[in-house]
Amino acid sequence: MESGSNRGDPRSDDREVRGVFARQALTPRRDEVRAGLVLAYRLVTATMTQAQPSPTQSAQDAAKDRGRGMPALVAAFTIWGLLPLYLRPLGAVPALQIMAHRSLWCCLCVLGWLALAGELSQVWRALGNPRTRLRLAVTACLITTNWLVYVWAVGHGRVVESSLGYFINPLVNVLLGVFVLRERLNRPQWLAVLLAATGVAYLTWLAGKPPFIALVLAVSFGTYGLMRKTLPVEPLAGLAAETLLIAPLSAAYLVWSELHGAGSLGHASTFVSGLLLLGGPLTAIPLALFAFGARRVAYATVGLVQYIGPSMQLLLAVFLYREPFTSARAIGFACIWAALALYAWDGWRRSA
Secondary structure (H helix, E strand, O other): HHHHHHHOOHHOOOOOOOHHHHHHHHHOOOHHHHHHHHHHHHHHHHHHHHHOOOEEEOOHHHHHHHHHHHEEEEEHHHHOOOHHHOOOOOOOOOOOHHHHHHHHHHHHHHHHHHHHHHOOOHHHHHHHHHHHHHHHHHHHHHHHHHHHHHHHHHOOOHHHHHHHHHHHHHHHHHHHHHHOOOOOOOOOHHHHHHHHHHHHHHHHHHHHHOOOOHHHHHHHHHHHHHHHOOOOOOHHHHHHHHHHHHHHHHHHHHHHHOOOOOOOOOOOOOOHHHHHHHHHHHHHHHHHHHHHHOOOOOHHHHHHHHHHHHHHHHHHHHHHHHOOOOOOHHHHHHHHHHHHHHHHHHHHHHHH
């Protein structure tokens, strides 16, 4: 009887209807949630890996692409410019050990990302080709050398000289283009090369020896960029293949260090151990941002934005770490900066 009286009560019917809607609202729609996550993931993946805008793309879409590309480039070079802040607290850890951690955790990060994106096949395809595998082994050695020298320089208070290497790098790229790719330079470009050579020669005379750190950084990274430019491998897949090739050496060295009581991970402070693990994302993320931005921004613009990194490193070296930067040394840098300004102006003029 009570049940029958409730069924005829309008208030009871209203409560029943509201209860149904509440249960529907609270019940997870798993298929819709899963579909939404898959769609969001695919959008992010496509954003990070898609090729250059097609010729049929509208001007509005191209402008949106440039609008997204510039912040990505600025973020990448800002992270690289702030790397001394990450490396200086690791001063007690050997440079080779920092590099091993950096390459190993970077490998795991990039492989994990590509696995989520369903693009690991690119890595296996690249490594399955003997010629491509050999060239990737060479680029892996070049980028490892670059990382190792840079880590050592920062740890030994040579941030100014390391920043010089990245200031020189664009002009090294020009020379590699001339002697390797047989490209021709115009008069402003030759003048820029001459000014930079004058600056390096002056710094060599001033110090009584060549700026080896700067030259190794510039030549190794310039040669790396040249070889990667001609490799038929996507940026992230190439980075994964490179770090995978050197991962056995990195892992073997870290195990050896652990067995001989020289390992730092888990034995130093929690802060230092955390920084060592952070080396992977700090290596992979700016490279992914750079690959994303460089495809959407004019090459001349990329050439200008790249000076954010060494400029920030130089400012950190002089004003935070108090490295010597005398007026005599500034003359050599001024020659190189003038060369860069001339080179950038010429690139902007020709792309306008």
